[in-house]
Amino acid sequence: MPPPAPPAAAPADRRRDLRADCSACAGLCCVLPAFTASADFAIDKPAGRACVHLTGDARCGIHADLRQRGFPGCTVFDCFGAGQRLVQVAGVDRPAEDPGVAAAFPVLRQLHELLWYLAEAAALPIPADLRAEVATAQARAERLAGGDTAGLAAVDTAAVRAGAGELLGRVSAAVRRGGRDRRGADLVGADLRRTDLRRTSLRGAYLIGADLRGADLTATDLLGADLRAADLRGADLSGALFLTRPQVAAARGDAATRLPAVLERPAPWAAAPVRPGRPRGRRGGAAGR
Ligand code: SF4
Incomplete structure (x- = not known):
């Protein structure tokens, strides 16, 4: 290649x-x-x-x-x-x-x-x-x-x-580059705070109400993923792939949530309090699920 x-x-x-x-x-x-x-x-x-x-x-x-x-x-x-x-x-x-x-x-x-x-x-x-x-x-x-x-x-x-x-x-x-394939996965309400989702394809996955606080979603493919009410407070989506405004608008976030530069932070997020000591996604290692 x-x-x-x-x-x-x-x-x-x-x-x-x-x-x-x-x-x-x-x-x-x-x-x-x-x-x-x-x-x-x-x-x-x-x-x-x-x-x-x-x-x-x-x-x-x-x-x-x-x-x-x-x-x-x-x-x-x-x-x-x-x-x-x-x-x-x-x-x-x-x-x-x-x-x-x-x-x-x-x-x-x-x-x-x-x-x-x-x-x-x-x-x-x-x-x-x-x-x-x-x-x-x-x-x-x-x-x-x-x-x-x-x-x-x-x-x-x-x-x-x-x-x-x-x-x-x-x-x-x-x-x-060889990341995990979890396309279409049913992760409704899942606690993903300590799951390594970097380089994972979550294309079309159901993440409704999932807990992604503090998650690192670098190179995570979110094309078509359902993020309604997903908790993205403190999460890093700055390097996420194929994220759109409707997905962001449907999720929860706060002032600590990081987004790609092309996407604006929803107004309610800027006002949301940042919780001290929030959980952080594990960096490296095998996936937790
Ligand atoms: S509620 Fe407002 S934004 Fe929604 S369809 Fe009616 S006019 Fe349009």
């Missing part, structure tokens, strides 16, 4: 553009999806009907109190910047009411999420041939994302995601 090749230059991180700008959108995520009354949404809402809390200027009327008002699902949704892009592409007065926009929105959101992962992959220390494959996949995803609403609606997202998923799996393996 060729030696890892660093990026030839240090291009601007594409991920910094892949973020929602609600001020430039039209509340697409508050109109297009259907809600089912549940722990995530306080109300039932059919697809295509505006949420009762959406204001006339396409803002959320309860933004500061979403969790308290029974809408935690809204706090963890992220369009990766697809919303404002689609509003510009559609060029219609009421984009949220346009059937073409409704069909294109979930597609563009998936493509933007994929571009997030591929941008991270491009910045990782991987062999040159693998880097070239990533660049090709990026170009293809960018081309698909640049289509009009009809073109977007025709994209076979399942095929695109499958191909990219396989590629990202090889990127992960190259970076983790």
